[in-house]
Amino acid sequence: MTVFAMAPDGVRIALHELGDPEGLPVLMIHGFSSNTRRNWIDSRWSASLADAGLRGIGMDLRGHGDSDRPSTGYAVERFVDDVDAVLTQLALDEPPAAIGYSMGARLLWRHAGTRPHAFRALVLGGLPAGDPFQRFDVELAHRALRGEAEPGPMESFIVELAGVFPEHDPTTLVTLAGEVSQTLFDAQQAPPAVPTLLMTGERDRRAADTETLLPLLPHGSFAPIPGRNHVNAPTSGTFRRTASAFLAQHLVSPA
Incomplete structure (x- = not known):
């Protein structure tokens, strides 16, 4: 069942559940022109999350998936506000972890960097050092x-x-x-302080410089996604299992 969070400007943000419904919570944000179903559900993330004891909450970005599609209203700060609205809607007892891909990864970097207590750990996939x-x-x-x-x-x-x-x-x-x-996107402005795993496909020409972001992260690490490019990286079993294990570890025993 799809539920909605209401953004400050009245745009409805669609939320989808995957993984273990009783598991530890992980917010999941897809990339540009994708959506929760395409990026996470169809790519079989649900089983990997469940195996790690995680409850995924997939957020359709405004203009995507089942979220509203206003004719305007897509400034970066609107997306950051949308994440705030989703967290308010979820009303969790403890901060969740989060995973983002491409545009979703840039959004989480910006959000977590300015709201240091919002998340306990991050996985950011397909994240270029600059702005595509x-x-x-x-x-x-x-x-x-x-x-x-x-x-x-x-x-x-x-x-x-x-x-x-x-x-x-x-x-x-x-x-x-x-x-x-x-x-x-300016990665040097307020980088995330929480444990952050960067993952990029070995054949990803759009985000080939991801590792150069590591010096900005006080608790950062990097792992490649073997044999994948920017488009097909979310379908990688290595990506799913490595990301799920990392987030589960930090949700159970946060650094």
Whole structure:
């Protein structure tokens, strides 16, 4: 059953359960143009979470999945507020752990860095050291989406991703990318202080520099995802098992 958290601006954020319903809680945030079902459920994370005694709570980002899709309202601070709204909705006795992939990983880095008591441990997958939305021309991307212009490399990448899954609205996702790109990711601003595991596919050209973030993390570690690229890394059994074990360890015996 899908439940919803209400963001401060009235946008509904959809939440989905997976793993062990009686397990220790883990918030899960997918990447751009994906959703909980595509990123986590269809990739068989439920069994790995359950085996580790974890309860996954998958959050559909605004503009994605079963969450609301406003025509505007996709600034970075809105996404950070959405995480706050989800945590308020969950009303957990203790802070959960969290796992994010790509855009979801950037969101958790920002959130945990400014709210140091929100989570007990993080796994951040497919996280580039810089911002992949840099140099993104949203107006050109919209024209390309309508077949009125030839996109540049970044616009082509975003437009292609925006149309991957039929349940999403490409126009909304291009608008989202444009608003997010107005606040570029700066990893040096308030990095997370909690135990954080970075994981990136060995063939991931979009996040090949993940390990360079380690000096910013007081309790950071890195593990590669063998044989995977940016798109298929979430389907990796190594990713699922390693991430689940790491989070379970820190939820049972937090550092």
